[in-house]
Amino acid sequence: MEYEYFANQALHKIALEKKGDRFIVHYRESSFEADIIIVSDNIYSVIIEGRSYLIYIAREKGKKHIFLDGQSCIIQKPGQEGRRLDRGEDRAAEGKSIVKAPMPGKVIKINVSEKEAVRKNQTLAIVEAMKMENEIKSPVEGQVKKIFVSAGDLVDSEKPLLELEPK
Amino acid sequence: MFKKILIANRGEIAVRVIKACQELGIASVAVYSEVDRASLHVQMADEAVCIGPPPAVESYLNMGRIIQTAHDRRAEAIHPGYGFLAENPDFARLCEKEKVVFIGPNSRALELVGDKIRARRTMEKAGIPIIPGMKSVPKELGTFDEEARKIGYPVMIKASAGGGGKGMRIVFSEEELRPSLEAGMREAKAAFGDESVYLEKYIEEPRHVEFQVLADNYGHIVHLYERECSIQRRHQKIVEETPSQALDPQLRQKMGDIAKKVLDVSGYNNAGTVEFLLDKNKNFYFLEVNARLQVEHPVTELATGVDLVHQQIRIASGEKLSLKQEEIKQCGHAIECRIYAEDPGNNFLPSSGRILYLKEPKGPGVRHDCGVYSGSEVPIYYDPILAKLIVWAETRESACQRMKSALDDYVILGISSTVGFLKDVISHPKFREGATTTGFIKNYFDQWKGKEPGEESLKLTLAAAAFDDFSRSQPLEPASGFREREELSPWQFLGKWRIGGKA
Numbered sequence: 001m002e003y004e005y006f007a008n009q010a011l012h013k014i015a016l017e018k019k020g021d022r023f024i025v026h027y028r029e030s031s032f033e034a035d036i037i038i039v040s041d042n043i044y045s046v047i048i049e050g051r052s053y054l055i056y057i058a059r060e061k062g063k064k065h066i067f068l069d070g071q072s073c074i075i076q077k078p079g080q081e082g083r084r085l086d087r088g089e090d091r092a093a094e095g096k097s098i099v100k101a102p103m104p105g106k107v108i109k110i111n112v113s114e115k116e117a118v119r120k121n122q123t124l125a126i127v128e129a130m131k132m133e134n135e136i137k138s139p140v141e142g143q144v145k146k147i148f149v150s151a152g153d154l155v156d157s158e159k160p161l162l163e164l165e166p167k
Numbered sequence: 168m169f170k171k172i173l174i175a176n177r178g179e180i181a182v183r184v185i186k187a188c189q190e191l192g193i194a195s196v197a198v199y200s201e202v203d204r205a206s207l208h209v210q211m212a213d214e215a216v217c218i219g220p221p222p223a224v225e226s227y228l229n230m231g232r233i234i235q236t237a238h239d240r241r242a243e244a245i246h247p248g249y250g251f252l253a254e255n256p257d258f259a260r261l262c263e264k265e266k267v268v269f270i271g272p273n274s275r276a277l278e279l280v281g282d283k284i285r286a287r288r289t290m291e292k293a294g295i296p297i298i299p300g301m302k303s304v305p306k307e308l309g310t311f312d313e314e315a316r317k318i319g320y321p322v323m324i325k326a327s328a329g330g331g332g333k334g335m336r337i338v339f340s341e342e343e344l345r346p347s348l349e350a351g352m353r354e355a356k357a358a359f360g361d362e363s364v365y366l367e368k369y370i371e372e373p374r375h376v377e378f379q380v381l382a383d384n385y386g387h388i389v390h391l392y393e394r395e396c397s398i399q400r401r402h403q404k405i406v407e408e409t410p411s412q413a414l415d416p417q418l419r420q421k422m423g424d425i426a427k428k429v430l431d432v433s434g435y436n437n438a439g440t441v442e443f444l445l446d447k448n449k450n451f452y453f454l455e456v457n458a459r460l461q462v463e464h465p466v467t468e469l470a471t472g473v474d475l476v477h478q479q480i481r482i483a484s485g486e487k488l489s490l491k492q493e494e495i496k497q498c499g500h501a502i503e504c505r506i507y508a509e510d511p512g513n514n515f516l517p518s519s520g521r522i523l524y525l526k527e528p529k530g531p532g533v534r535h536d537c538g539v540y541s542g543s544e545v546p547i548y549y550d551p552i553l554a555k556l557i558v559w560a561e562t563r564e565s566a567c568q569r570m571k572s573a574l575d576d577y578v579i580l581g582i583s584s585t586v587g588f589l590k591d592v593i594s595h596p597k598f599r600e601g602a603t604t605t606g607f608i609k610n611y612f613d614q615w616k617g618k619e620p621g622e623e624s625l626k627l628t629l630a631a632a633a634f635d636d637f638s639r640s641q642p643l644e645p646a647s648g649f650r651e652r653e654e655l656s657p658w659q660f661l662g663k664w665r666i667g668g669k670a
Binding site for chain 2: 001003005007008012014015016023025027034036038042044046048053055056057058059060064065066067068069070071072073075102103104105108109123126128129130132133134135
């Protein structure tokens with residue numbers, strides 16, 4: 001059985017082969033034998049060459065959250081990768097013209113108006129969630145092209161707040 | 168002693184108080200907002216009443232509704248937890264008027280210490296050291312410019328009614344002052360319903376050291392030593408410990424005595440915490456009184472053996488304090504890590520949503536005060552604290568190791584949390600040295616990112632994902648351990664047993 005997953009910003013192929021009560025795992029150039037049992041719906045116990053691992057797993061549509069050795073990781077089915085994984089650099093680039101809500105919350109204040117010139121790092125809007133105010137700063141120097149929300153609106157994560165025209 | 172107590176809070180602290188009630192044989196009444204129907208505190212309490220829509224002002228801050236609920240359920244006392252109504256003198260006064268015991272200080276003391284400016288004046292008069300700064304809230308914004316120049320930059324904006332970092336801002340220059348004031352006032356208004364702010368000299372490289380104090384209704388006051396809470400982000404504590412590495416026995420005694428004096432001059436009763444800033448040269452300044460049970464109270468409980476919530480309830484019911492200062496000892500070392508629903512790799516932005524899976528760490532010397540469970544939803548409306556992990560060990564070094572191991576064992580899937588970040592904080596050489604100041608996170612963890620899994624972990628993670636898809640596509644024979652557990656059916660145990668008949 002072959003499987004494909006998206007993790008660590010890359011696509012990975014892995015194959016499982018059932019051999020008696022064990023599994024042979026084929027990954028990249030190597031293979032190894034694993035003794036896997038289901039402890040509960042969320043826990044697998046795996047023994048590989050005498051080393052014992054406890055793996056925790058939780059499922060969401062198109063996604064698996066897997067915890068192993070003190071670290072958790074999100075695995076996605078191909079075609080479903082995207083929004084949440086591409087935080088950071090990609091988002092900064094894409095976010096240059098559309099400024100989005102970083103988390104679900106309530107718009108407290110819009111500090112700028114359409115056509116207004118803005119400096120880099122100037123506060124554009126304030127979004128509050130869980131009792132903390134978060135200042136949304138301008139990623140670029142430019143001009144406010146359009147404002148999509150107004151004070152008092154409840155917004156979801158990634159909801160466009162305003163559009164900028166970089167200088 | 169009370170027969171029934173209403174807990175006017177939610178989350179881990181409501182659970183903590185309900186447990187104390189159970190231990191003391193007191194019935195508990197939980198109140199909840201519409202989004203909290205499935206919350207742990209609702210499940211655990213003996214009685215539960217919905218008090219309104221999700222926004223806190225319409226539910227957990229709705230004084231009239233809460234008092235009415237106490238009357239309806241015949242609760243004799245209200246425990247406010249921390250946050251929400253815990254330090255609201257109007258609420259304490261309303262309780263007094265309605266003959267419901269408020270488990271906390273009397274309304275006059277609450278009013279005094281809650282008004283940071285008045286408290287500063289009172290303390291200064293009593294000879295208690297305070298941070299240089301304003302002693303009144305100015306009516307005009309313009310006054311702040313002048314005051315800030317007088318005090319000298321950097322200055323700290325603080326909410327007069329505040330705490331918990333809300334409304335607080337450090338200002339380094341004159342041009343930052345106005346926008347920071349506006350933001351601070353708005354935040355103060357939203358958090359406390361009062362927009363008054365004032366300025367103080369910003370002390371650089373300070374440690375935050377606070378003393379836990381208990382005072383009964385008859386003027387007997389004891390302190391239960393210090394907690395060091397210097398590890399903060401956004402002026403909010405995330406790691407606390409006791410004892411502090413910065414105090415020696417002499418300084419400890421001096422600060423403890425002053426902490427008791429602070430409560431004495433305030434006419435204070437019940438549990439309170441006196442916060443101090445300790446500068447590089449071991450000068451300490453009174454900051455404020457936290458007139459409530461603190462988030463970090465468990466470290467004191469583990470190091471002194473005193474149950475602070477029991478004490479609060481006993482004091483409120485009119486019992487005399489049975490603790491004597493000379494009998495209270497610090498033993499070993501305790502550390503607390505706060506588990507928040509936040510993304511530490513992304514500026515600590517709050518993270519709401521469903522907790523898909525939670526496994527609480529266990530083991531000798533490990534305590535977990537928790538308000539959530541596998542499958543619970545974290546709403547956007549309230550403080551993002553989920554739980555607190557607290558450890559105790561003989562020495563600081565072994566407490567750090569125990570905390571690290573407990574954090575390694577902490578599984579929380581589905582939302583971002585501070586667990587991975589805290590692991591790195593606890594493991595940091597400067598933390599291990601005890602070199603903790605309030606700038607610690609900013610200095611060493613400014614651009615922190617969670618580690619991506621290494622090659623080996625990734626291989627196993629992918630194998631687990633594949634196995635998961637495989638086993639869920641075709642029913643696999645369960646492992647023996649799983650099967651045996653299923654066989655533990657009462658029908659197999661009970662043997663010859665018939666309904667309505669004799670065995």
